[in-house]
Amino acid sequence: MGDNLSRIKDALKDALSRAELVIISGGLGPTEDDITKEAVSEFLGRKLILDKGIFEKIKEKLSRYRVSEEAILRQSLVPSAAKTLLNPVGIAPGIIIEEKEKVIILLPGVPHELKAMLPQLKKYLSYKVKSNLVTKSRILKVWGMGESQVNEKIVSLMSQKNPTVALLAKKGEVHIRITAQFPPEEVDSRIETTEKVIREKLGDYIFGADDDTLEGIVAELLIKKNLTISLAESCSGGLVSHRLTDIPGISVSFLAGVVSYSNEAKSEILKVPAKLIKEKGAVSSEVARRMAQGVRNITGSSISLGITGIAGPGGATPEKPVGLVYIALCTDEGELCNRYFFFGTREMIKWRTSQAALDILRRYLLNKINFKS
């Protein structure tokens, strides 16, 4: 709505006439155009007052940085009689204002800061809202099947009313959302019943639930099983290493990644014979296997992957189209190499490649891979 005082006030008036809870995000920062707190206070006829606790907290957080006291003061102003929410990953606190029967909540506009406040917000709201029915959702996450295929498998559940079942396509994954509204003592078991039916139909295509990520699942299994890993990536450009190293504690398992983009890097670092690259092409199952073997020889890791393909838009030939990717897995128990045809932009092909790579690791770590077949 633009950083305009009277427009913010108008919008707030409009929202309060229709809803009991109004959430406003953004405009809590330290600068001239961050005027949400001013607009809301003016509208409600409240004063902005300095919250000393917040002030000290921000000052401590920023002690290493060159930030003016005035900016910190601005960030520590809070409408009178408001509650605050801690900002665990940033500076501006969230603000809760109770006005008669209504609640106005101010959250930061920076997405990861807002997200980090949601648990506190949830706690506050579940305390405020007293109903004899609760609504809960659970998300089951699928990789390796398209939305249509998932739909076909669970079509009988899609028209069910409570719990409802909905499909969401997310960057190469399909998410199945089960939502139920029941009394508190009943809601979890109702969700579980539907979840069980879905799991029977989709088996290990479901890799996780709710906040699970493929990299999180793989990292957890690696650490739990006390196994080490190394990666040789070409077309995925380091994305698999990046995703695995997002997980805290992975340093006990993740030894090294080599992003062997050029042919020379493949032969010099990973010892893939230059002759093999010339004969079979850098994008081939033979090279993927040798990449995986190469990085495992260097690091001595329990497991390794070799990934090579054509992320596009350039580099394709009639036999080797954009989206062709080979992923080799190398372990003590055996070796395999899968071939994929991914579609989409360069970024999506890299992403899907990383998904496939992590899924191979997940299946191996769950003993779902049979090397003899």
Next chain:
Amino acid sequence: MGDNLSRIKDALKDALSRAELVIISGGLGPTEDDITKEAVSEFLGRKLILDKGIFEKIKEKLSRYRVSEEAILRQSLVPSAAKTLLNPVGIAPGIIIEEKEKVIILLPGVPHELKAMLPQLKKYLSYKVKSNLVTKSRILKVWGMGESQVNEKIVSLMSQKNPTVALLAKKGEVHIRITAQFPPEEVDSRIETTEKVIREKLGDYIFGADDDTLEGIVAELLIKKNLTISLAESCSGGLVSHRLTDIPGISVSFLAGVVSYSNEAKSEILKVPAKLIKEKGAVSSEVARRMAQGVRNITGSSISLGITGIAGPGGATPEKPVGLVYIALCTDEGELCNRYFFFGTREMIKWRTSQAALDILRRYLLNKINFKS
């Protein structure tokens, strides 16, 4: 609003009573709960008819995949007398329905698909809207300065009315948005005047504009200058390699990356002396420099970086806190190593590290680094 036919119709009715243009995203997919087209057609009293052109296009796109003809048929249904928008990165087409003086536009819910349709949508809307004033925006992107510091530098512009100037904090960057409303022949020069003032005040802290990314700018400079690069990453875990390899055509410049997470990988692949790691610690300027030298020796690249730090949450000591990062640059012209203290979550520390690394490359490629100082 949930996948509910009558609620979608109610919302559409409400929206059309207030606005001339209504955009609905989501619910265009192939599954049971994708009912946006049905809801809109029913509300307008139109029939859903098969668009044969769309049908053939989708069929061709999916020829390699196991998708039922029925699913393709569903995706090819379009309300009568509607226009369609191509989906360059997915399946479901966008739909434009003109109803008396109003326009209803249906877009896919998958964010990257929706985004890919915006240029077509923009073209359609600028053709429809005939005004003697146009609104245009330009975004200038800053790295290396906080929001408060940027605000202090350009405070005189922040209260200006047309063009307006607004600040947006984005994942370690500050974006300055200039927005102007003027007749078409005037609007660009008005934006340029304000842009010039901002650029004078912020200099090369501004790394780009609009759709520019740090990795895009760096890749473009590398390719243009015919230089090659290799990376040795520890705490950034491959993120810098990943970001650079997102840019099409980078394979002529990007030779290799080594994600040397373990100390053994640092000494075995990059030849950083184990003794040095023991004496100075893996997180030290000496090790960062040797990592950069090591990867450059292997690949023979013109430029290299060595990155080591503590991404947290574990691994910190009193002398070496979470967020301490060293980035070394190694070139023919000389070497340097910068030290940083980043704050935030593990993910944000990795991200800020990658930003700092790319910014060092940008400054070097723009001849802004003086190795003697």
